[in-house]
Amino acid sequence: MRTVASNTIQNETGVSSEAGTDPTRRGFLGRLTAAVAAVGALVAGWPLLRSLVPNVLYEPPKRFRIGAPENFQEGVTFLEEHRLFLFRDSSNYHAVSGICTHLGCTVKFSPFTLPQEETVREFTYRALGEFHCPCHGSRFRGEGTNYAGPAPRPLKCFHLEVSRATGELVVDVATEVSRDFRLVV
Ligand code: FES
Structure with a gap:
């Protein structure tokens, strides 16, 4: 009889993994989350970054x-x-x-x-x-x-x-x- 301890299962090669997720999928989700977080931080911080660059008009000298x-x-x-x-x-x-x-x-x-x-x-x-x-x-x-x-x-x-x-x-x-x-x- 096969037993499942906690959420861990063994695959055919004997390597255990979290139930319902494989390592490749977890890696992809991790990178996607990081990318979304980075974009969110950039959008939220854009006004601050833009305020550090002065509005300069390069006019010809008078x-x-x-x-x-x-x-x-x-x-x-x-x-x-x-x-x-x-x-x-x-x-x-x-x-x-x-x-x-x-x-x-x-x-x-x-x-x-x-x-x-x-x-x-x-x-x-x-x-x-x-x-x-x-x-x-x-x-x-x-x-x-x-x-x-x-x-x-x-x-x-x-x-x-x-x-x-x-x-x-x-x-x-x-x-x-x-x-x-x-x-x-
Ligand atoms: S620009 Fe209109 S007459 Fe000179």
């Missing part, structure tokens, strides 16, 4: 050097990386934003055949051309004033200075200046 003044040609130079137009008239420099004030497309400079004297909003200057936006057709005078299309405001003009350390021009796009601003170098 002040940057663009090169020595003498390296810029007479007239207008487009600085694509900064979406900026740098104007040079002999020893006078000024910077105009290339970002359309409608929806932010980059405007293009359309030069006149010959420079011409223009007066816009009581400011007289030597116009080299004007700006056109390729997206929705806004147009701006050579000093930045919007005059056609949906753009609601003039193009921005930014502060310029010469770096004492390197002698290069420094643009500060955080500081807007009036359209008659000129840096004399």
Whole structure:
């Protein structure tokens, strides 16, 4: 007569095991439980882990050097990386934003055949051309004033200075200046 002591039985090879479970199944269940516990711990702890990583927005710098003044040609130079137009008239420099004030497309400079004297909003200057936006057709005078299309405001003009350390021009796009601003170098 076969007897069963407690919950232990003997198999044909003489190895005993817990009643109703085999070692392979127990191992699998153990690993599954551990995995579920690990996932649960990760989900529960995620807010804490995330709070340890600061929310950092990597914005381009607001002040940057663009090169020595003498390296810029007479007239207008487009600085694509900064979406900026740098104007040079002999020893006078000024910077105009290339970002359309409608929806932010980059405007293009359309030069006149010959420079011409223009007066816009009581400011007289030597116009080299004007700006056109390729997206929705806004147009701006050579000093930045919007005059056609949906753009609601003039193009921005930014502060310029010469770096004492390197002698290069420094643009500060955080500081807007009036359209008659000129840096004399
Ligand atoms: S973005 Fe320039 S006109 Fe719309």
